[in-house]
Amino acid sequence: MTTSSSPDEQDLVDDLLTAADGALRSVAVYYETDYEMLYMRENVDVVYSHQERDAIFDDLRLEGWGRDRLQDLFNAGELECSVYGFDEAMMLHFVKNGFEGVFVTYDRGEGIDVEEFIRVCERHF
Incomplete structure (x- = not known):
């Protein structure tokens, strides 16, 4: 399942599809009150109900709210x-502004270098 997105968002999805070589599960952006699935592989799409997706993004917003505290605690930049x-999966959560961010998931065990995958994502932010 691919949904409509801006050219920049589509470039992110395209680059992740290339980097993941078939292992990409989903890519989403979220905002303070809403989220948009930019990409979701069909066999992953059927696993989550609308309510489960809402709960996931509610939790991600709360996690983003605590970002500054984590930075202070770890003193590592x-x-x-x-x-x-x-x-079954690796999940990357990028907090952008308070309650906004990007959430990317891919199949575990597919030989993807996590550091390289993070860099692919960050090139688009």
């Missing part, structure tokens, strides 16, 4: 992204 590793 600006927080670029959070990375979550699950049995």
Whole structure:
């Protein structure tokens, strides 16, 4: 499932599709009160209900709210992204402005270099 997006957003999706070589699961942007799925692979799309997606993005907004606190605690510079590793997927969360950000997921175990994948994402921000 690919939804409509701006040319910049489509460039991000295209670059991630290339970098992930078939392992890209989803790409989304979110705002204070809404979110937009820029890309979601069909077999991933059927796994999540609308309510589950809403809950995911509500949680991501809350996490973004705590970004400054994490930066202060770790004293290691600006927080670029959070990375979550699950049995089946890797998930990258980029907080942009308070309650806004980008969320990218890909299949785990596909040999993707996480650092390189983060750099692909950051080139578009």
